[in-house]
Amino acid sequence: xxxxxxxxxxxxxxxxxxxxxxxxxxxxxxxxxxxxxxxxxxxxxxxxxxxxxxxxxxxxxxxxxxxxxxxxxxxxxxxxxxxxxxxxxxxxxxxxxxxxxxxxxxxxxxxxxxxxxxxxxxxxxxxxxxxxxxxxxxxxxxxxxxxxxxxxxxxxxxxxxxxxxxxxxxxxxxxxxxxxxxxxxxxxxxxxxxxxxxxxxxxxxxxxxxxxxxxxxxxxxxxxxxxxxxxxxxxxxxxxxxxxxxxxxxxxxxx
Amino acid sequence: xxxxxxxxxxxxxxxxxxxxxxxxxxxxxxxxxxxxxxxxxxxxxxxxxxxxxxxxxxxxxxxxxxxxxxxxxxxxxxxxxxxxxxxxxxxxxxxxxxxxxxxxxxxxxxxxxxxxxxxxxxxxxxxxxxxxxxxxxxxxxxxxxxxxxxxxxxxxxxxxxxxxxxxxxxxxxxxxxxxxxxxxxxxxxxxxxxxxxxxxxxxxxxxxxxxxxxxxxxxxxxxxxxxxxxxxxxxxxxxxxxxxxxxxxxxxxxxxxxxxxxxxxxxxxxxxxxxxxxxxx
Numbered sequence: 001x002x003x004x005x006x007x008x009x010x011x012x013x014x015x016x017x018x019x020x021x022x023x024x025x026x027x028x029x030x031x032x033x034x035x036x037x038x039x040x041x042x043x044x045x046x047x048x049x050x051x052x053x054x055x056x057x058x059x060x061x062x063x064x065x066x067x068x069x070x071x072x073x074x075x076x077x078x079x080x081x082x083x084x085x086x087x088x089x090x091x092x093x094x095x096x097x098x099x100x101x102x103x104x105x106x107x108x109x110x111x112x113x114x115x116x117x118x119x120x121x122x123x124x125x126x127x128x129x130x131x132x133x134x135x136x137x138x139x140x141x142x143x144x145x146x147x148x149x150x151x152x153x154x155x156x157x158x159x160x161x162x163x164x165x166x167x168x169x170x171x172x173x174x175x176x177x178x179x180x181x182x183x184x185x186x187x188x189x190x191x192x193x194x195x196x197x198x199x200x201x202x203x204x205x206x207x208x209x210x211x212x213x214x215x216x217x218x219x220x221x222x223x224x225x226x227x228x229x230x231x232x233x234x235x236x237x238x239x240x241x242x243x244x245x246x247x248x249x250x251x252x253x254x255x
Numbered sequence: 256x257x258x259x260x261x262x263x264x265x266x267x268x269x270x271x272x273x274x275x276x277x278x279x280x281x282x283x284x285x286x287x288x289x290x291x292x293x294x295x296x297x298x299x300x301x302x303x304x305x306x307x308x309x310x311x312x313x314x315x316x317x318x319x320x321x322x323x324x325x326x327x328x329x330x331x332x333x334x335x336x337x338x339x340x341x342x343x344x345x346x347x348x349x350x351x352x353x354x355x356x357x358x359x360x361x362x363x364x365x366x367x368x369x370x371x372x373x374x375x376x377x378x379x380x381x382x383x384x385x386x387x388x389x390x391x392x393x394x395x396x397x398x399x400x401x402x403x404x405x406x407x408x409x410x411x412x413x414x415x416x417x418x419x420x421x422x423x424x425x426x427x428x429x430x431x432x433x434x435x436x437x438x439x440x441x442x443x444x445x446x447x448x449x450x451x452x453x454x455x456x457x458x459x460x461x462x463x464x465x466x467x468x469x470x471x472x473x474x475x476x477x478x479x480x481x482x483x484x485x486x487x488x489x490x491x492x493x494x495x496x497x498x499x500x501x502x503x504x505x506x507x508x509x510x511x512x513x514x515x516x517x518x519x520x521x522x523x524x525x526x527x528x529x530x531x532x533x534x535x536x
Contacts, residue, residue, distance in 0.1 A: 003473050005510065
């Protein structure tokens, strides 16, 4: 296909789109006719993902991209601007969790022991990288007729839930650096949504669910396709959809 | 008396693009070519390529009298027409709603009625000899077009629809029909000849912008080589069993395949409902 075949087609940039929920999102969006650009650090897996998507009839491409590298933000912007002149959908999906059983941290609650390095490392990717990229791409998103920004956070970003929920699984998931970084992204989501309230751009946060990915592990509840559902929904919102919402599927979550 | 082992080709729209390349390629093969265009002057350099085998005349395919005169002149000059190549045509870009009724009729006048009327004018001569070949230069966009090229696609769909059935009607007379479906080819299609929708509708501003960008990105950068179509056309005419349709270029094949998959998938998903609409047996 060429530029003529892409007239009117939406373009999505998915960070961490080479695997996990990012790849699942790419597949679902691609099936809706969206042209997806996968941003990821690993070229081999990025190209493999593009090939898999092509086999599923999805038009996709790979862009070498590290969300923690500000120079990559500009490179991504220039690439998307040159090629498409706009960006319809930004899926801020790339994220890391540095607190794992493989490190010296106790998996359950890391608050008193998590190192400054782990905290900073987590925030560098999950928060500073995400915010910086979104700021750099915003002018391109505003050029689209109905820009959509989806921040993949987590139910673990919810202060309300940590404070009040009796869910027996929760005590195993107080990874402070990860959770706090996601809470910070939730803050970014509301603040940006308010700033853009009078524009066609919508900004929302997605809790994917517990998903069987490298991060979620093989015992998680949801498949990748199910896990991508919330993100896809928020990426394809119609004109009357929400902005500044924090959602799991069609359910709002408490902040 | 002309050489009966060579073919006589009647081609419309020869001033530039595919038409010009067709004339050049066919002249090089030693065939006879009746090359036409709205403005005869644009054909002078073509005539010079092989003055004894190339004749030119002004022809406006939207004018029935002009068609009649041109066909008569060709028969006078060469005694027959072996192949009619309906190539004259142009594009319109813009949302269908933004193309006025007048502009719509103008594109159909050339792309559909022009080719249809040319075919009707030449068929009696082919039927008399019980042989001939009609080539419709259509487009891969007859398989469907992106937003912005729908009206062009519609004009080609109309031509293909008529041609596909006409092919069956003229087959008993030994006359063959082939529809060429080129993808993006390096011609002036996206240049001066491309009309833009003549109405401005604010809601389509973003789409119009995208259309403009895509045109600029593609103009004269198309991957298709018109000479490749000329060669394919010769092969098709010489074939024992020519195809009804011939896609030209890789992008054309991708567009067609994509459409077939989409239609097949949708058909399968809705087949049950489709079958429920008949009276119970």
